[in-house]
Amino acid sequence: MSRKARKVNESRVSRSDCHALGKRYQPVPSVTGAGRKPDLDSRENIETFVDSFYQRLLADERLASIFLDVAAIDLDAHLPHIKDYWCKLLLGEKGYQRHTMNIHRRLHSKRALQAEDFQRWLDCFVATVEEGFTGERARRARQVAAAIAANMERSLPRRANREDD
Numbered sequence: 001m002s003r004k005a006r007k008v009n010e011s012r013v014s015r016s017d018c019h020a021l022g023k024r025y026q027p028v029p030s031v032t033g034a035g036r037k038p039d040l041d042s043r044e045n046i047e048t049f050v051d052s053f054y055q056r057l058l059a060d061e062r063l064a065s066i067f068l069d070v071a072a073i074d075l076d077a078h079l080p081h082i083k084d085y086w087c088k089l090l091l092g093e094k095g096y097q098r099h100t101m102n103i104h105r106r107l108h109s110k111r112a113l114q115a116e117d118f119q120r121w122l123d124c125f126v127a128t129v130e131e132g133f134t135g136e137r138a139r140r141a142r143q144v145a146a147a148i149a150a151n152m153e154r155s156l157p158r159r160a161n162r163e164d165d
Helices: 003-007 015-023 043-059 061-070 075-091 100-110 115-132 136-155
Strands: none
Touching: 043 061, 043 075, 043 115, 061 115, 075 136, 115 136
């Protein structure tokens, strides 16, 4: 793993590291080893997906700004929550106990999230799934992600971005 790729796993990731990572973005490795794409049917596969998805998100100039500058995420704390969230949705695990909308309402109060943000997030999600996974749970993940993006966009109050955002 390169030095820059390792940085994605560190607490704070700089914007330049994210953009450099994006330029050298590598497809999700097949965890089956046989060239066949796996399904999102195990914690291991979901964790691989989330790591690849966040590499893609943090390499996107628009989305990286939201995650790194506005939300100021700590990847060491954030990624385990996201992995638990998708394991809950796709596998029925009980590890995730947070209120997703409240978290995004706080973020939205700092910087108004726009329709384009949700679409870009969904495009990154779908591209990551299609690049590395196939099967019933992979299809379900795409459906759930589309519903999440639509619900978030619908539920957050519409407001114009402030000049200081």
